[in-house]
Amino acid sequence: MRIPTLNHILPALAIFVSGAAFAGDLKIDVSVPADRQGLVMAAVFDKADGFPRGTPLRTATAKPVQGKATLQFTDLPKGDYAVTAFLDENSNTRLDANLFGIPTELYGFSRNARNMAGPPPFAEAAFRMEDNAQQQAFELK
Template sequence: MTVFSPAARKFLPFAALLLALPGGASWPQARASGPRHVPGRGPSGNLTGQLTNLRGGRGACYLALFAGAEGFPRQTSQAVRTLRLPVSGAMASFRFENLPPGSYALAVYHDENSNGQLDKNSLGLPTERYGFSNNARSMMFFPPSFGAARFAVAEAGTAIGVKLR
């Protein structure tokens, strides 16, 4: 008995690819191009947070912070900030400074084997952990929308948590 029809089997790798972050390319470790805030010109706040449910205590986590829906979550060139965090346990803390108050969404993946990409199985589904702000969940083969992952950064600062899956 076949679980998927031949037509569905042809679609599965493509659909799974839509979920995979960041499309096989490594995320930039420096600040990405896009809207930037110049410290000292207007109000700014800090974003602090914790990543939990990391596996193995090795590798690094890659974070991409978006200020709008454009490019979220795959096109890190559209992110306002990116960050690479070394992992040494089941949790990791992060901090983004001098952010203009407003709405943001965060996409994260844990590169357990330090190869600079999110590894996938033969169907194209991630084999390494990933997550989004608000612990927004993927729907079928699609990542969550910016709206589902959106949170506010206030002038006084904001703290969030992301549980990787």
Template sequence: MNFSRALTVLAAALLLPLAANAADLRVTVSDGPVASATLYVALFATAEAMAADKPLASQTLPMRDGTAQLVFIGLPQGHYALKSFADENGNGKLDTNLVGLPTERYGFSNDAKGRMGPPGFDAAAVQLDADSSIAFRLH
């Protein structure tokens, strides 16, 4: 076996355990606005990251007829929480009224709801052990 081939085999063998523990998370978000809107989705791996609004990954995509589908690829196994909102006016942020309540549609994985604020990580967390699909609605 030549050196180049041996190096390729070694690299593949070293990466195999990482790939075996990676999973894809397929997400469907529904009940968005029927009119044109951009969906913002943030994925959090810890309660601290969610509280600090520091996502592990995020995606932005157009909603079509109030629905969007996306995939987070190659995530390590573990617990994850997602939060999202539909930007209906194109300003790139979740708009709120004078008392801080959202005026655009938003949602969390597990359809979690908070009391006097957003839900906590544990309420929204989903377990990812293998390729999985989840769905949640915007409110």
């Protein structure tokens, strides 16, 4: 009988350990007024640095159906996350704003976080991923 060597055990151990680091899938349901048309563009962030205008961990898009867009992020590691989304009504892939910097398209954040003067801080929009699957819902205003 042949005894497994370290070279045989390490790859199997790496797969096991890396699989344990993932919390699973995140499903986001975004409510959109039924009279508004466009593509919902969402971004998930895993740290406060750069939220919400920096480089996100992942992005997704979905077309609203009957006032709701569902977005899926798979294989996310355990940790704290915040999601931002907006309705791209003119298909230019960016959140449009007026001359004063106030958004002219609908937008929102996870946990329905809001701030009177600009976007909310990461901590107000953040939630913890620990389970195999998680669902969050918020609305665009």
